[in-house]
Amino acid sequence: MPSPGSSPSAAELLPLKNEVLHLLLSLLDGPLHGYAMMQEVERRTGGAVRVQTGALYRFLHRMEEDGLVGESPRPEDESDERRRYYRVTAFGRAAAAAELQRMRALVQSGVEAGVLPPAAEEA
């Protein structure tokens, strides 16, 4: 765990919480506001991961503090000024990539142990 006030490395943040990883992934195609992020996470996971409003903003608050996401200018066609848009930062992308790499290594361990078939075979 990084100490407060320091800049953590992506590796220091691992393993990421499931919701945090999905929130980062939801922003890869561009900035979104809170409700759009909730919908995107639900769509990406087929409804398996649902983030409630309170949890969403608690995560975003901390993700912003740790530099994983940043606030993005509101689009010109956005009429509701209460909405706040978020974008993923380069550090956020690195953290998501590191987490996915960690998962890949885990899966590889499972394959080598014979618990999982190789990806090609499964397909």
Add this chain to the structure above:
Amino acid sequence: MSAGLAARERRSRRGHALLLRAFPRSFRERHGPAMTATFMEAWRVVADAPLRTRALFWTRTASDHVVQGLAVRMSGGGVLQASRATGVGFATDLLLAVRALRRAPGFVALVVVTLALGIGANVAVLSLFDAVLLHPLPVAEPEHLFAVHEALGPAARRGGVAYPTYRDLRGAPTGLAGLAAYFDDDLELEEEGRVERTEVSVVSGDYFRVLGLEPQRGRLLVPTDETGSDPAVVVLSDGLWRRRFGADPGAVGSTVHLNGTPVTVVGVAPRGFRGVSLGSDVELWIPLPLAPRIARDGIFAAEDALTHRGLKILNVVARVGDGVTPSMLQERLDRSRLAADAESVADG
């Protein structure tokens, strides 16, 4: 939007405002508006769903806000990282307990619902306690204010007051120091191309005088705004003035659009004043005659909203002199031959 749906939306926004109290003030100031916008979008999806679905939505939202609010208040870090769960002792016990509970989803649901309702109810009661006792109505001498209701019959005595009846009452020799009327509603505020659904209080011209309030900037609404030929004026709340206008003194005198109609900003209400109703979050005040001109839906869209004696829609507040009790006020109202009922605002 129908009047019923608009009223439910307003109540839902107020309910969510209470739930936001679970979070620390600094968190609310930073994320509150965006959370409300997000919540309202989710609410609209279930707004017309069966009661059971809506109840489940509220239960989930209440438990989410309470749990996350407590977590924000208590956490120093560790929000982003998954539990490493590699140790023994408490962490292992917790993991085993969670696994066991996953096999009894009905029990877990019952406990969660019970806790959510219990905690949610406590949050609501504490918020009510805060609003009623710790932060009483920010008006002059609130103990001299009374709510006045039009009698609807023995089964439902406390109705609103129709506008013609209110005007009769205001002109009658009741000996009151003042009588104000208001109705809280929603409309669209447009300023420099930005449109926002905003809570508005449609008020009589002497509303601010009866409440004993002074403007922070410009002027407040006055009787001629109600009786004159040009009621196209609006008073901003302190919060709206700061949020939308950056506390610019030049906002007074500028033109905004309410439901597409140009209206002149004449002043800013005193800081901390957000309307008279408990839990209200009014950001604009407009004169009563302006409402029918700009209404797109709801009660003021009716042609006779301000002329029909059967449309008992207004909340009425009376200001009395020293030593006047509710029974004395009742007697004065009865003497005016108008069927009305009175209760102390201070007593709730």
